[in-house]
Amino acid sequence: MDNIDKKIIQLTKEKTISGETLSSFFGISRTAIWKRIKKLEKLGYKFSHLKEGYKLILTSPYLLETEIKPFIKTRLIGKEYIFFEEIDSTNIYAKENNLNEGTVIVAETQTKGKGRKGRKWISTKGKGLYFSTVLKPEININQLLRFSLIFPYSVYETIKQENLTPKIKWPNDIYLSNRKVSGILMETDIEGSEIKKLVVGIGINVNHNIEDLNEIKDIATSLFLEKGQNIDRKRFFIRLLQNIEKNYFQFLENKLNPIEKVEENLLWKDEEVKILDGNKEIKGILKGLDNQGGIILQIGNNLESFYSGDLSLR
Numbered sequence: 001m002d003n004i005d006k007k008i009i010q011l012t013k014e015k016t017i018s019g020e021t022l023s024s025f026f027g028i029s030r031t032a033i034w035k036r037i038k039k040l041e042k043l044g045y046k047f048s049h050l051k052e053g054y055k056l057i058l059t060s061p062y063l064l065e066t067e068i069k070p071f072i073k074t075r076l077i078g079k080e081y082i083f084f085e086e087i088d089s090t091n092i093y094a095k096e097n098n099l100n101e102g103t104v105i106v107a108e109t110q111t112k113g114k115g116r117k118g119r120k121w122i123s124t125k126g127k128g129l130y131f132s133t134v135l136k137p138e139i140n141i142n143q144l145l146r147f148s149l150i151f152p153y154s155v156y157e158t159i160k161q162e163n164l165t166p167k168i169k170w171p172n173d174i175y176l177s178n179r180k181v182s183g184i185l186m187e188t189d190i191e192g193s194e195i196k197k198l199v200v201g202i203g204i205n206v207n208h209n210i211e212d213l214n215e216i217k218d219i220a221t222s223l224f225l226e227k228g229q230n231i232d233r234k235r236f237f238i239r240l241l242q243n244i245e246k247n248y249f250q251f252l253e254n255k256l257n258p259i260e261k262v263e264e265n266l267l268w269k270d271e272e273v274k275i276l277d278g279n280k281e282i283k284g285i286l287k288g289l290d291n292q293g294g295i296i297l298q299i300g301n302n303l304e305s306f307y308s309g310d311l312s313l314r
């Protein structure tokens with residue numbers, strides 16, 4: 001969408017405008033205007049085509065730049081914003097392109113949505129939030145796990161603002177009623193001890209119904225299913241981007257300890273869990289997080305920390 005499209009939206013929102021007026025305003029033909037209107041209609045905008053001209057009657061339901069960017073009060077996250085109606089994976093795009101810090105790539109659907117450990121991420125069109133952001137924090141790699149916790153915490157906070165009671169499953173999933181509602185895939189580009197680029201990919205089941213989650217309905221849920229009403233994806237997304245930015249800067253300024261925040265809202269705390277790391281399975285009681293962001297399991301009388309692996313209930 002270029003500046004002419006944006007202006008057409010703005011002008012026709014206010015009042016009915018004839019093709020002729022638009023055509024002389026932009027210095028392009030009436031056919032060119034009509035083609036642009038058609039293109040905008042494909043993007044979900046609805047216009048009435050009256051004898052007197054065009055009038056915008058319904059804005060697009062998509063997470064388009066024009067629907068999101070003007071409403072995010074951030075200086076970094078979303079400063080550059082790239083929208084796709086469909087893409088293989090927003091993480092792949094973010095990794096393969098040279099993008100500035102803070103760029104947000106969002107898609108209405110993904111054909112190859114990726115989860116951790118080579119799993120796929122179901123990306124039902126128009127129902128969820130599937131996006132990645134590029135970050136280049138000046139932190140040491142041994143701080144990375146601790147740093148990565150700001151993302152599940154940001155998702156947690158945003159879901160909480162919907163009056164729901166999420167829990168954070170270490171290291172970076174969000175659960176509601178013991179089912180997964182959001183997952184995060186952080187991919188790193190590290191050279192030596194320098195972090196060149198971090199791609200943080202976040203997937204959230206927002207308005208998915210049971211059929212959308214059919215394959216995984218026993219282990220997954222959505223905000224809609226938990227709340228019993230549709231969620232305004234745009235409002236939710238704007239809040240989430242703002243929370244990410246707030247937490248990112250607070251972390252860099254040493255004003256936020258994400259370990260504390262995750263620990264306070266940790267799923268399965270004091271319960272019997274197992275952790276699968278490679279093909280090793282270790283059982284213990286989940287006690288909390290250590291000061292690097294790893295989890296502490298009580299195994300017999302000992303406390304042991306783990307820094308990777310998949311946690312589940314025994």
Ligand code: BTN
Pocket residue numbers: 088089090091092110112113114115116117119121129130131132173182183184185201202203204
């Ligand atoms: C997981 O739970 O295993 C992580 C899921 C991450 C999914 C998101 S959706 C947006 C971004 N693009 C991807 O391909 N994956 C992440």
